[in-house]
Amino acid sequence: xxxxxxxxxxxxxxxxxxxxxxxxxxxxxxxxxxxxxxxxxxxxxxxxxxxxxxxxxxxxxxxxxxxxxxxxxxxxxxxxxxxxxxxxxxxxxxxxxxxxxxxxxxxxxxxxxxxxxxxxxxxxxxxxxxxxxxxxxxxxxxxxxxxxxxxxxxxxxxxxxxxxxxxxxxxxxxxxxxxxxxxxxxxxxxxxxxxxxxxxxxxxxxxxxxxxxxxxxxxxxxxxxxxxxxxxxxxxxxxxxxxxxxxxxxxxxxxxxxxxxxxxxxxxxxxxxxxxxxxxxxxxxxxxxxxxxxxxxxxx
Amino acid sequence: xxxxxxxxxxxxxxxxxxxxxxxxxxxxxxxxxxxxxxxxxxxxxxxxxxxxxxxxxxxxxxxxxxxxxxxxxxxxxxxxxxxxxxxxxxxxxxxxxxxxxxxxxxxxxxxxxxxxxxxxxxxxxxxxxxxxxxxxxxxxxxxxxxxxxxxxxxxxxxxxxxxxxxxxxxxxxxxxxxxxxxxxxxxxxxxxxxxxxxxxxxxxxxxxxxxxxxxxxxxxxxxxxxxxxxxxxxxxxxxxxxxxxxxxxxxxxxxxxxxxxxxxxxxxxxxxxxxxxxxxxxxxxxxxxxxxxxxxxxxxxxxxxxxxxxxxxxxxxxxxxxxxxxxxxxxxxxxxxxxxxxxxxxxxxxxxxxxxxxxxxxxxxxxxxxxxxxxxxxxxxxxxxxxxxxxxxxxxxxxxxxxxxxxxxxxxxxxxxxxxxxxxxxxxxxxxxxxxxxxxxxxxxxxxx
Numbered sequence: 148x149x150x151x152x153x154x155x156x157x158x159x160x161x162x163x164x165x166x167x168x169x170x171x172x173x174x175x176x177x178x179x180x181x182x183x184x185x186x187x188x189x190x191x192x193x194x195x196x197x198x199x200x201x202x203x204x205x206x207x208x209x210x211x212x213x214x215x216x217x218x219x220x221x222x223x224x225x226x227x228x229x230x231x232x233x234x235x236x237x238x239x240x241x242x243x244x245x246x247x248x249x250x251x252x253x254x255x256x257x258x259x260x261x262x263x264x265x266x267x268x269x270x271x272x273x274x275x276x277x278x279x280x281x282x283x284x285x286x287x288x289x290x291x292x293x294x295x296x297x298x299x300x301x302x303x304x305x306x307x308x309x310x311x312x313x314x315x316x317x318x319x320x321x322x323x324x325x326x327x328x329x330x331x332x333x334x335x336x337x338x339x340x341x342x343x344x345x346x347x348x349x350x351x352x353x354x355x356x357x358x359x360x361x362x363x364x365x366x367x368x369x370x371x372x373x374x375x376x377x378x379x380x381x382x383x384x385x386x387x388x389x390x391x392x393x394x395x396x397x398x399x400x401x402x403x404x405x406x407x408x409x410x411x412x413x414x415x416x417x418x419x420x421x422x423x424x425x426x427x428x429x430x431x432x433x434x435x436x437x438x439x440x441x442x443x444x445x446x447x
Numbered sequence: 448x449x450x451x452x453x454x455x456x457x458x459x460x461x462x463x464x465x466x467x468x469x470x471x472x473x474x475x476x477x478x479x480x481x482x483x484x485x486x487x488x489x490x491x492x493x494x495x496x497x498x499x500x501x502x503x504x505x506x507x508x509x510x511x512x513x514x515x516x517x518x519x520x521x522x523x524x525x526x527x528x529x530x531x532x533x534x535x536x537x538x539x540x541x542x543x544x545x546x547x548x549x550x551x552x553x554x555x556x557x558x559x560x561x562x563x564x565x566x567x568x569x570x571x572x573x574x575x576x577x578x579x580x581x582x583x584x585x586x587x588x589x590x591x592x593x594x595x596x597x598x599x600x601x602x603x604x605x606x607x608x609x610x611x612x613x614x615x616x617x618x619x620x621x622x623x624x625x626x627x628x629x630x631x632x633x634x635x636x637x638x639x640x641x642x643x644x645x646x647x648x649x650x651x652x653x654x655x656x657x658x659x660x661x662x663x664x665x666x667x668x669x670x671x672x673x674x675x676x677x678x679x680x681x682x683x684x685x686x687x688x689x690x691x692x693x694x695x696x697x698x699x700x701x702x703x704x705x706x707x708x709x710x711x712x713x714x715x716x717x718x719x720x721x722x723x724x725x726x727x728x729x730x731x732x733x734x735x736x737x738x739x740x741x742x743x744x745x746x747x748x749x750x751x752x753x754x755x756x757x758x759x760x761x762x763x764x765x766x767x768x769x770x771x772x773x774x775x776x777x778x779x780x781x782x783x784x785x786x787x788x789x790x791x792x793x794x795x796x797x798x799x800x801x802x803x804x805x806x807x808x809x810x811x812x813x814x815x816x817x818x819x820x821x822x823x824x825x826x827x828x829x830x831x832x833x834x835x836x837x838x839x840x841x842x843x844x845x846x847x848x849x850x851x852x853x854x855x856x857x858x859x860x861x862x863x864x865x866x867x868x869x870x871x872x873x874x875x876x877x878x879x880x881x882x883x884x885x886x887x888x889x890x891x892x893x894x895x896x
Binding site: 299328 | 567568580602668672811
């Protein structure tokens, strides 16, 4: 068996050390490294690359043009994309439950591998180029490596956000794609447009951060036009429909319901977005009726 | 998808014959990219002006306007004489193509992957992002439905951005109301990349460096992200950058058609986003170059052209909602407040805001440019020609505008610190300029080896 050259071994060990933090976060959680080592995993990778350039300057390029690293980053991205697709087919958190892999942290590893490829090939190339000034060589190499790392991570995040659904459900309708992106608020607004006529007045939650979608007239207008939209005012709002939305989950299973007060009304619709059912209720509206996937539309 | 493709093809063919005459048949991809940007903006701008005169937005009318423009340009091209630009050195035979591929295979593979990613994403996803639903696409749907702007104006928030992207979406909706206009953004993305690549090649940058920096531009996170989002930031960047590129090409070839195209693109950037004052940087640099080259007559022609192209929209806004906040006007109004705002605490807040939203995002590309500039001109002692000074002025001008603009904004608007994401997106204009300037500097280093 052919013995591995020492420089190759050093380079491999060093690279493995750089890749360790991103790999650890895939099997634990985002922020694990920072919690235990008080430094962000991304900074460790960046600093590691810097050291790699300084210490192993003359060894860089020991693997032919770094193809292994590039291939590794593409394969890693593909594996985690498949994980995301699996989750689309099954249920949220399916991959973590089944394989104990936190695939959403993968972009850090993909970026680190891709940058490793760059360091291994292009930096060697740079050292030939910037022979006249070693310190400038170091700065340019380091800046290029950080640039590549940052952008590769950004793109991996974008790809992981945009592509799983495309692969898992290529035939979705326009509304289903919007539901995926905007979730319950847009599902709910589609019900509102079915349940009200085009001349109706709709009163929105008075804008709070918990109701940033349903409380935004500009955004809601896109889905409910040509209905007249106004923020709810107990003194002035009459003859129309009030949007009742659970808003954000507070962390204890309760929701940031709006309205958080009871409203006297003619009737209201209780809309179950999960089971896609609508109940007509002829009584006073109580705030406690809405929660999570259960929204309401109140006729006043 | 088909409808977006029709609009892309129609836009390209509107001005392609005349652009081909200027840029030369050998620069076909460059001509197509320039034609797409120019055709789409001229078509939509004329539709807007005609609508203010009572011509409604309907499929019949937009096609009649298109045919009129086509005939006009067809007629113009017969009388138009121009020597074409330097072409990109032809690779030649298949063997050489193969060599270029083998030498740069990783670069070409990643470039292809990114293009495939954005193309598929634009094919799949409909218009979905916040600002587009609130304004750009919403206006487009109202235009297509009502045939005019009245209804959209009554909905409010209308005059904050010009109508280029909205009218482009409308053209798609007039063909089919349930079609997606997202492919238009693939067009903007491809256009800026091709213009970037070809301008570097025309300036004799080596193939590997050009490819590497084209990849750096297309893979720059926010540029990549914006290629799949129907916002105005990427188109605006494409127009302003192209305006600058033609100015630079004028320095190299001295052709008056380059100045004409530069003024056209710089002016038309105001048809995509009006309020940002980055166009002033290009106008100042252009004026300075004309002055240095002893072509002072061009200064007034350039400024007048840009002004005239921006005028219709500003007059329209004034007629709808009162005086427009011209950059020059706001600066003169704001200057008295500067001393008031120049308190240490305010400056500290603005700096930390700039650090979070601009430096963290774009610092790396700016630093890269600064280091290369230092290295090439201080260490390698290269001759600093006018094109490099021009790059430096534009890059520093844009950075200065971002800093000064944020400072003024912090004085004028109470909630200034709440729109960091908007500042981050607006500042993406720096990316193609800084990467382009770095590529040209790096080419010196590359050729030095």
